[in-house]
Amino acid sequence: MDADAQSAAPSRDEVLSWMALKGAEREVLYRRADAVRRERKGDEVFVRGIVEFSNICANDCLYCGIRRSNEKVRRYRLPADEILDVARKMTGWRQTTVVLQAGEAPSAAGDRELGEIIRRIKAGTGLAVTVSVGNRPREVYAHWRACGMDRYLLRFETSDPAIFARLHPDCTLDERLRCLGDLRELGVQTGGGFMIGVPGETPGVLADNLLLCRTLDLDMVGIGPYIPHPDTPLGAEPNAYADDPEMFFTAVAALRLVHPRAHIPATTAFDAVFPGTGRNLALQRGANVFMPNNTPGERRGDYLLYPNKPCVDENAGQCAACVVLRLRSLGRTIGEGPGNAETSGNVRIPHLPQSKGKDGITGWTGLGETDERRKAEGGRTILPKAN
Numbered sequence: 001m002d003a004d005a006q007s008a009a010p011s012r013d014e015v016l017s018w019m020a021l022k023g024a025e026r027e028v029l030y031r032r033a034d035a036v037r038r039e040r041k042g043d044e045v046f047v048r049g050i051v052e053f054s055n056i057c058a059n060d061c062l063y064c065g066i067r068r069s070n071e072k073v074r075r076y077r078l079p080a081d082e083i084l085d086v087a088r089k090m091t092g093w094r095q096t097t098v099v100l101q102a103g104e105a106p107s108a109a110g111d112r113e114l115g116e117i118i119r120r121i122k123a124g125t126g127l128a129v130t131v132s133v134g135n136r137p138r139e140v141y142a143h144w145r146a147c148g149m150d151r152y153l154l155r156f157e158t159s160d161p162a163i164f165a166r167l168h169p170d171c172t173l174d175e176r177l178r179c180l181g182d183l184r185e186l187g188v189q190t191g192g193g194f195m196i197g198v199p200g201e202t203p204g205v206l207a208d209n210l211l212l213c214r215t216l217d218l219d220m221v222g223i224g225p226y227i228p229h230p231d232t233p234l235g236a237e238p239n240a241y242a243d244d245p246e247m248f249f250t251a252v253a254a255l256r257l258v259h260p261r262a263h264i265p266a267t268t269a270f271d272a273v274f275p276g277t278g279r280n281l282a283l284q285r286g287a288n289v290f291m292p293n294n295t296p297g298e299r300r301g302d303y304l305l306y307p308n309k310p311c312v313d314e315n316a317g318q319c320a321a322c323v324v325l326r327l328r329s330l331g332r333t334i335g336e337g338p339g340n341a342e343t344s345g346n347v348r349i350p351h352l353p354q355s356k357g358k359d360g361i362t363g364w365t366g367l368g369e370t371d372e373r374r375k376a377e378g379g380r381t382i383l384p385k386a387n
Helices: 012-019 023-041 080-093 108-124 138-147 161-167 173-185 203-215 246-258 269-273 278-283 316-329 369-376
Strands: 044-054 097-102 128-132 151-153 189-196 220-225
Touching (some): 012 246, 044 080, 044 316, 173 189, 189 246, 220 246, 220 269, 278 316
Parallel strands (some): 097 128, 151 189, 189 220
Protein backbone atom coordinates (compact mmCIF):
# COMPACT_ATOMS: atom_id res chain seq x y z
CA MET A 1 0.00 0.00 0.00
CA ASP A 2 1.28 3.48 -0.89
CA ALA A 3 1.76 5.24 2.45
CA ASP A 4 1.25 8.64 0.85
CA ALA A 5 -2.00 7.69 -0.83
CA GLN A 6 -4.39 8.06 2.07
CA SER A 7 -7.19 7.60 -0.45
CA ALA A 8 -5.90 4.13 -1.39
CA ALA A 9 -7.69 2.26 1.36
CA PRO A 10 -6.93 -1.43 1.81
CA SER A 11 -9.90 -3.72 1.38
CA ARG A 12 -11.41 -5.60 4.28
CA ASP A 13 -10.19 -8.83 2.71
CA GLU A 14 -6.64 -7.48 2.61
CA VAL A 15 -6.78 -6.46 6.26
CA LEU A 16 -8.16 -9.89 7.15
CA SER A 17 -5.25 -11.50 5.32
CA TRP A 18 -2.86 -9.60 7.60
CA MET A 19 -4.64 -11.04 10.65
CA ALA A 20 -3.80 -14.56 9.40
CA LEU A 21 -0.05 -13.98 9.04
CA LYS A 22 2.37 -15.96 11.18
CA GLY A 23 6.12 -16.19 11.72
CA ALA A 24 8.32 -14.65 9.05
CA GLU A 25 5.34 -13.22 7.15
CA ARG A 26 4.32 -11.33 10.28
CA GLU A 27 7.80 -9.89 10.55
CA VAL A 28 7.47 -8.61 6.98
CA LEU A 29 4.24 -6.85 8.00
CA TYR A 30 6.01 -5.31 11.00
CA ARG A 31 8.86 -4.00 8.86
CA ARG A 32 6.41 -2.60 6.34
CA ALA A 33 4.50 -0.75 9.07
CA ASP A 34 7.71 0.60 10.58
CA ALA A 35 8.78 1.90 7.17
CA VAL A 36 5.45 3.70 6.74
CA ARG A 37 5.80 5.15 10.24
CA ARG A 38 9.27 6.44 9.43
CA GLU A 39 8.10 7.95 6.13
CA ARG A 40 5.05 9.66 7.63
CA LYS A 41 6.23 10.52 11.14
CA GLY A 42 10.02 10.31 11.12
CA ASP A 43 11.97 8.95 14.07
CA GLU A 44 10.52 11.41 16.58
CA VAL A 45 8.40 10.01 19.39
CA PHE A 46 6.03 12.49 20.99
CA VAL A 47 5.91 12.12 24.76
CA ARG A 48 2.53 12.91 26.28
CA GLY A 49 2.26 12.66 30.05
CA ILE A 50 -0.92 11.25 31.55
CA VAL A 51 -2.42 12.63 34.77
CA GLU A 52 -5.15 10.30 36.02
CA PHE A 53 -6.88 12.97 38.06
CA SER A 54 -9.90 10.96 39.23
CA ASN A 55 -11.04 7.34 39.34
CA ILE A 56 -14.67 8.21 40.13
CA CYS A 57 -16.89 6.77 37.41
CA ALA A 58 -20.64 6.68 36.84
CA ASN A 59 -20.43 3.81 34.38
CA ASP A 60 -20.40 0.08 35.03
CA CYS A 61 -18.46 -1.25 32.04
CA LEU A 62 -18.10 -4.99 32.49
CA TYR A 63 -14.32 -5.11 31.96
CA CYS A 64 -13.08 -2.03 33.81
CA GLY A 65 -11.35 -2.06 37.17
CA ILE A 66 -12.75 1.34 38.22
CA ARG A 67 -16.34 0.50 37.24
CA ARG A 68 -18.97 2.04 39.49
CA SER A 69 -19.84 -1.24 41.23
CA ASN A 70 -16.29 -2.14 42.25
CA GLU A 71 -16.40 -1.38 45.96
CA LYS A 72 -12.75 -2.38 46.42
CA VAL A 73 -11.59 0.80 44.69
CA ARG A 74 -10.42 3.70 46.87
CA ARG A 75 -11.96 6.66 45.06
CA TYR A 76 -10.18 9.99 44.64
CA ARG A 77 -10.15 13.27 42.74
CA LEU A 78 -6.93 15.31 42.65
CA PRO A 79 -7.17 18.97 43.69
CA ALA A 80 -6.71 21.45 40.85
CA ASP A 81 -3.49 22.83 42.31
CA GLU A 82 -1.93 19.36 42.40
CA ILE A 83 -2.78 18.83 38.73
CA LEU A 84 -1.28 22.22 37.88
CA ASP A 85 1.89 21.40 39.81
CA VAL A 86 2.42 18.25 37.75
CA ALA A 87 1.77 20.11 34.50
CA ARG A 88 4.36 22.77 35.32
CA LYS A 89 7.03 20.09 35.76
CA MET A 90 6.35 18.39 32.45
CA THR A 91 8.35 20.69 30.17
CA GLY A 92 11.42 19.79 32.23
CA TRP A 93 10.70 16.17 31.39
CA ARG A 94 10.56 17.03 27.64
CA GLN A 95 6.83 16.36 27.48
CA THR A 96 4.80 18.67 25.25
CA THR A 97 1.26 17.44 25.98
CA VAL A 98 -0.60 16.78 29.22
CA VAL A 99 -3.35 14.17 29.02
CA LEU A 100 -6.04 14.76 31.64
CA GLN A 101 -7.70 11.38 32.11
CA ALA A 102 -10.44 10.28 34.50
CA GLY A 103 -13.46 8.07 34.88
CA GLU A 104 -16.67 9.25 33.26
CA ALA A 105 -18.35 11.30 36.00
CA PRO A 106 -20.41 14.08 34.42
CA SER A 107 -21.52 16.93 36.64
CA ALA A 108 -21.97 20.63 36.01
CA ALA A 109 -19.58 21.58 38.82
CA GLY A 110 -16.93 19.04 37.83
CA ASP A 111 -17.09 19.99 34.17
CA ARG A 112 -16.72 23.69 35.03
CA GLU A 113 -13.76 22.91 37.27
CA LEU A 114 -12.08 20.93 34.50
CA GLY A 115 -12.55 23.88 32.16
CA GLU A 116 -10.80 26.13 34.65
CA ILE A 117 -7.95 23.61 35.02
CA ILE A 118 -7.53 23.59 31.23
CA ARG A 119 -7.49 27.38 31.19
CA ARG A 120 -4.85 27.55 33.93
CA ILE A 121 -2.62 24.96 32.23
CA LYS A 122 -2.78 26.87 28.94
CA ALA A 123 -2.02 30.17 30.68
CA GLY A 124 0.83 28.84 32.79
CA THR A 125 2.63 26.36 30.53
CA GLY A 126 3.39 25.79 26.87
CA LEU A 127 1.68 22.41 26.90
CA ALA A 128 -0.97 21.12 24.57
CA VAL A 129 -3.95 19.76 26.52
CA THR A 130 -5.66 16.46 25.77
CA VAL A 131 -8.76 15.49 27.75
CA SER A 132 -10.14 11.97 28.17
CA VAL A 133 -13.17 11.78 30.44
CA GLY A 134 -15.79 10.02 28.33
CA ASN A 135 -19.06 11.05 26.74
CA ARG A 136 -20.38 14.57 27.21
CA PRO A 137 -22.95 16.80 25.50
CA ARG A 138 -21.64 18.88 22.62
CA GLU A 139 -21.93 22.10 24.64
CA VAL A 140 -19.56 20.76 27.31
CA TYR A 141 -16.97 19.90 24.68
CA ALA A 142 -17.44 23.38 23.21
CA HIS A 143 -16.83 24.95 26.63
CA TRP A 144 -13.62 22.99 27.14
CA ARG A 145 -12.53 23.90 23.62
CA ALA A 146 -13.07 27.58 24.46
CA CYS A 147 -10.98 27.09 27.60
CA GLY A 148 -8.07 25.88 25.46
CA MET A 149 -8.51 22.13 25.06
CA ASP A 150 -6.51 21.00 22.02
CA ARG A 151 -7.39 17.32 21.79
CA TYR A 152 -9.83 14.76 23.07
CA LEU A 153 -9.44 10.99 23.40
CA LEU A 154 -12.58 8.84 23.35
CA ARG A 155 -12.13 5.19 22.43
CA PHE A 156 -15.05 3.47 20.73
CA GLU A 157 -13.64 0.14 22.06
CA THR A 158 -15.30 -2.05 19.39
CA SER A 159 -17.06 -1.51 16.08
CA ASP A 160 -19.48 -4.37 16.74
CA PRO A 161 -22.77 -3.02 18.20
CA ALA A 162 -23.68 -6.31 19.90
CA ILE A 163 -20.29 -6.62 21.62
CA PHE A 164 -20.41 -2.95 22.60
CA ALA A 165 -23.88 -3.39 24.14
CA ARG A 166 -22.65 -6.29 26.23
CA LEU A 167 -19.57 -4.44 27.49
CA HIS A 168 -21.22 -1.07 28.16
CA PRO A 169 -24.63 -1.17 29.88
CA ASP A 170 -24.63 2.62 30.31
CA CYS A 171 -23.87 3.71 26.75
CA THR A 172 -24.49 2.92 23.09
CA LEU A 173 -22.01 2.77 20.26
CA ASP A 174 -24.18 5.29 18.44
CA GLU A 175 -23.73 7.76 21.28
CA ARG A 176 -19.97 7.22 21.37
CA LEU A 177 -19.58 7.83 17.65
CA ARG A 178 -21.80 10.89 17.83
CA CYS A 179 -19.51 12.37 20.49
CA LEU A 180 -16.53 11.82 18.18
CA GLY A 181 -18.39 13.62 15.41
CA ASP A 182 -19.20 16.55 17.70
CA LEU A 183 -15.55 16.90 18.68
CA ARG A 184 -14.36 16.97 15.09
CA GLU A 185 -16.98 19.54 14.12
CA LEU A 186 -15.81 21.73 17.02
CA GLY A 187 -12.26 21.73 15.64
CA VAL A 188 -10.83 19.49 18.35
CA GLN A 189 -8.06 17.09 17.35
CA THR A 190 -9.85 13.82 17.95
CA GLY A 191 -8.52 10.50 19.16
CA GLY A 192 -10.27 7.16 19.42
CA GLY A 193 -9.38 3.51 19.44
CA PHE A 194 -10.30 0.12 20.80
CA MET A 195 -9.31 -2.85 22.91
CA ILE A 196 -7.75 -5.79 21.08
CA GLY A 197 -9.29 -9.17 21.83
CA VAL A 198 -12.39 -8.41 23.88
CA PRO A 199 -14.58 -11.46 24.53
CA GLY A 200 -16.53 -12.26 21.39
CA GLU A 201 -14.10 -10.55 19.03
CA THR A 202 -13.09 -12.35 15.84
CA PRO A 203 -10.43 -11.38 13.29
CA GLY A 204 -13.28 -9.99 11.22
CA VAL A 205 -14.36 -7.68 14.04
CA LEU A 206 -10.74 -6.63 14.54
CA ALA A 207 -10.48 -5.78 10.84
CA ASP A 208 -13.67 -3.73 11.12
CA ASN A 209 -12.24 -1.92 14.16
CA LEU A 210 -9.17 -0.94 12.17
CA LEU A 211 -11.18 0.22 9.18
CA LEU A 212 -13.52 2.25 11.40
CA CYS A 213 -10.51 4.24 12.65
CA ARG A 214 -9.86 5.25 9.07
CA THR A 215 -13.52 5.88 8.26
CA LEU A 216 -13.72 8.24 11.24
CA ASP A 217 -10.44 9.82 10.08
CA LEU A 218 -9.14 9.91 13.65
CA ASP A 219 -6.14 12.09 14.41
CA MET A 220 -4.85 9.71 17.08
CA VAL A 221 -5.67 6.04 17.62
CA GLY A 222 -4.92 4.31 20.89
CA ILE A 223 -5.25 0.53 20.93
CA GLY A 224 -4.10 -2.07 23.40
CA PRO A 225 -4.85 -5.61 24.54
CA TYR A 226 -7.94 -6.36 26.57
CA ILE A 227 -6.72 -7.60 29.97
CA PRO A 228 -9.28 -9.29 32.27
CA HIS A 229 -9.66 -7.62 35.67
CA PRO A 230 -10.52 -10.09 38.47
CA ASP A 231 -12.96 -7.70 40.18
CA THR A 232 -15.23 -7.36 37.16
CA PRO A 233 -17.95 -9.52 35.57
CA LEU A 234 -15.57 -10.40 32.72
CA GLY A 235 -12.70 -11.25 35.03
CA ALA A 236 -12.74 -14.93 34.08
CA GLU A 237 -13.05 -14.35 30.33
CA PRO A 238 -9.66 -14.45 28.58
CA ASN A 239 -8.46 -12.32 25.72
CA ALA A 240 -9.72 -13.63 22.39
CA TYR A 241 -6.08 -13.94 21.27
CA ALA A 242 -4.68 -15.36 24.51
CA ASP A 243 -3.10 -18.19 22.50
CA ASP A 244 -1.55 -15.78 20.00
CA PRO A 245 -0.48 -12.54 21.74
CA GLU A 246 1.51 -11.47 18.68
CA MET A 247 -1.91 -10.51 17.30
CA PHE A 248 -1.66 -7.39 19.48
CA PHE A 249 1.33 -6.18 17.49
CA THR A 250 -0.24 -7.32 14.23
CA ALA A 251 -3.07 -4.91 15.05
CA VAL A 252 -0.64 -2.02 15.61
CA ALA A 253 1.14 -2.71 12.33
CA ALA A 254 -2.13 -3.06 10.45
CA LEU A 255 -3.38 0.20 11.95
CA ARG A 256 -0.34 2.07 10.63
CA LEU A 257 -0.99 0.65 7.16
CA VAL A 258 -4.74 1.28 7.27
CA HIS A 259 -4.48 4.83 8.63
CA PRO A 260 -0.96 6.14 7.92
CA ARG A 261 -1.48 9.74 9.06
CA ALA A 262 -2.64 8.91 12.60
CA HIS A 263 -0.58 9.35 15.72
CA ILE A 264 -0.41 5.90 17.32
CA PRO A 265 0.72 5.55 20.94
CA ALA A 266 2.53 2.56 22.34
CA THR A 267 -0.03 2.10 25.10
CA THR A 268 0.79 1.03 28.64
CA ALA A 269 -1.17 -2.22 28.36
CA PHE A 270 1.48 -3.64 26.03
CA ASP A 271 3.97 -3.55 28.91
CA ALA A 272 1.43 -5.33 31.13
CA VAL A 273 1.39 -8.26 28.69
CA PHE A 274 5.07 -8.04 27.67
CA PRO A 275 6.80 -6.58 30.77
CA GLY A 276 9.59 -4.16 29.96
CA THR A 277 9.45 -4.71 26.20
CA GLY A 278 5.86 -4.32 25.03
CA ARG A 279 5.88 -0.60 24.36
CA ASN A 280 9.30 -0.82 22.72
CA LEU A 281 8.01 -3.47 20.35
CA ALA A 282 4.92 -1.39 19.54
CA LEU A 283 7.21 1.54 18.66
CA GLN A 284 9.08 -0.75 16.27
CA ARG A 285 5.87 -1.90 14.61
CA GLY A 286 4.10 1.34 13.76
CA ALA A 287 3.66 3.45 16.91
CA ASN A 288 5.09 6.96 17.31
CA VAL A 289 3.79 8.25 20.67
CA PHE A 290 4.77 7.34 24.24
CA MET A 291 2.52 8.22 27.18
CA PRO A 292 4.29 8.00 30.55
CA ASN A 293 2.32 8.08 33.77
CA ASN A 294 2.52 11.40 35.64
CA THR A 295 -0.12 10.56 38.24
CA PRO A 296 1.18 11.25 41.78
CA GLY A 297 2.69 8.08 43.18
CA GLU A 298 0.31 7.64 46.09
CA ARG A 299 -2.67 7.47 43.71
CA ARG A 300 -1.27 5.24 40.96
CA GLY A 301 -2.43 2.06 42.62
CA ASP A 302 -5.98 3.41 42.77
CA TYR A 303 -6.30 3.81 38.99
CA LEU A 304 -6.11 0.23 37.81
CA LEU A 305 -8.28 -0.35 34.76
CA TYR A 306 -6.59 -3.77 34.45
CA PRO A 307 -4.19 -5.81 36.63
CA ASN A 308 -0.39 -5.86 36.37
CA LYS A 309 -0.26 -2.23 35.28
CA PRO A 310 3.41 -1.21 35.03
CA CYS A 311 5.11 1.70 36.79
CA VAL A 312 2.64 1.77 39.71
CA ASP A 313 5.53 1.87 42.20
CA GLU A 314 7.43 4.65 40.41
CA ASN A 315 7.09 8.43 40.38
CA ALA A 316 6.74 10.77 37.41
CA GLY A 317 10.41 11.74 37.40
CA GLN A 318 11.49 8.11 37.25
CA CYS A 319 9.06 7.42 34.42
CA ALA A 320 10.37 10.43 32.48
CA ALA A 321 13.96 9.21 32.81
CA CYS A 322 12.93 5.72 31.73
CA VAL A 323 11.32 7.09 28.55
CA VAL A 324 14.59 8.76 27.51
CA LEU A 325 16.54 5.53 27.98
CA ARG A 326 13.98 3.42 26.15
CA LEU A 327 13.83 5.72 23.14
CA ARG A 328 17.61 6.01 23.00
CA SER A 329 17.90 2.21 22.92
CA LEU A 330 15.63 2.19 19.86
CA GLY A 331 17.52 4.92 18.04
CA ARG A 332 14.51 7.23 18.33
CA THR A 333 14.38 10.86 19.45
CA ILE A 334 11.91 12.80 21.58
CA GLY A 335 9.61 15.06 19.57
CA GLU A 336 10.20 18.70 20.42
CA GLY A 337 6.98 20.25 19.10
CA PRO A 338 3.35 19.76 20.12
CA GLY A 339 2.90 16.93 17.64
CA ASN A 340 -0.32 18.24 16.17
CA ALA A 341 -2.38 16.18 13.77
CA GLU A 342 -1.70 16.05 10.06
CA THR A 343 -4.35 17.72 7.92
CA SER A 344 -7.47 15.59 7.82
CA GLY A 345 -10.83 15.48 6.16
CA ASN A 346 -14.24 15.56 7.77
CA VAL A 347 -15.45 12.82 10.05
CA ARG A 348 -17.79 10.32 8.47
CA ILE A 349 -20.20 8.47 10.74
CA PRO A 350 -20.84 5.05 9.20
CA HIS A 351 -24.19 3.31 8.90
CA LEU A 352 -23.51 0.20 10.94
CA PRO A 353 -26.10 -2.56 11.35
CA GLN A 354 -28.45 -2.26 14.28
CA SER A 355 -28.13 -4.80 17.04
CA LYS A 356 -30.15 -5.45 20.16
CA GLY A 357 -28.32 -5.80 23.43
CA LYS A 358 -29.32 -8.19 26.18
CA ASP A 359 -31.72 -5.57 27.58
CA GLY A 360 -33.57 -5.51 24.26
CA ILE A 361 -32.64 -1.91 23.49
CA THR A 362 -31.56 -1.40 19.91
CA GLY A 363 -28.34 0.48 19.23
CA TRP A 364 -28.12 3.45 16.88
CA THR A 365 -31.35 4.96 18.25
CA GLY A 366 -30.49 8.64 18.25
CA LEU A 367 -29.22 11.50 20.35
CA GLY A 368 -30.06 11.54 24.03
CA GLU A 369 -31.19 7.92 24.33
CA THR A 370 -28.64 7.06 27.00
CA ASP A 371 -29.42 10.10 29.13
CA GLU A 372 -33.15 9.31 28.93
CA ARG A 373 -32.52 5.71 29.96
CA ARG A 374 -30.51 6.85 32.93
CA LYS A 375 -33.30 9.14 34.07
CA ALA A 376 -35.95 6.47 33.52
CA GLU A 377 -34.02 3.88 35.48
CA GLY A 378 -33.60 6.05 38.51
CA GLY A 379 -30.09 7.32 38.79
CA ARG A 380 -27.50 5.35 36.88
CA THR A 381 -25.34 8.46 37.06
CA ILE A 382 -24.95 8.34 40.85
CA LEU A 383 -21.20 8.47 41.42
CA PRO A 384 -19.00 6.69 43.92
CA LYS A 385 -17.63 9.15 46.45
CA ALA A 386 -13.97 10.10 46.77
CA ASN A 387 -12.28 8.90 49.93
